[in-house]
Amino acid sequence: MTPPSDNTAGTEVRRALGRDDVLAYAQLTDDFNPIHVDEAFAAESPFGHTIVHGTLTLTLVWELLAALRPPQGAHGSRVTVRFTAPVAVGETVTATLEEAAAADGPMHIVVRRADGATALTAAVRQP
């Protein structure tokens, strides 16, 4: 019997994306778009609140890849990402490795918000 692998459909990483994370990411990328950092501005926007940089939410995909056994990195990979719904600052998101459609196909990772809505999907092909 093979031991259970951590690299199986259903593997998850979960993380709260708080204001400190958003400010650190804004600093790092020099992206201080007010929709991310200015609560008064964002309250008047169609979103109604500040939202996390989509590319910060995207880091969950690599957190999940790094949590697999063996860990998977970015180098040499091809990744297709679709950003589908905004994430409110302070929200907890969960990245899940979905069931593979085919043994030699890409890995599918879904990052969901606390309410279950899909924030983004990523298809990852390793070299």
Added chain:
Amino acid sequence: MTPPSDNTAGTEVRRALGRDDVLAYAQLTDDFNPIHVDEAFAAESPFGHTIVHGTLTLTLVWELLAALRPPQGAHGSRVTVRFTAPVAVGETVTATLEEAAAADGPMHIVVRRADGATALTAAVRQP
């Protein structure tokens, strides 16, 4: 005559990715893989030196999108990224908007190292 647009092939953003950036990104993503942060470890690796997180280099793509007129964001977009070569910590990389293959096709962005090698490519489709 239409005024020159900033949103044209050849638009560039350039950035040095230093040790401080890599440490801030490691902190933010909780990815302290020694290949990124441990110079003694990295010197013994096939790379021979510490390398920038691929997903930190990827942030240049959105810096470029934000520099276009009108600025383009992540929300609703579909992005295919191919990571092709490592970037040494301390290196300066340049993201360039390439000539469009077709008017209604994706935007192609290439991030190159100082030596001209392609670090990554991104095809961006807006909703």
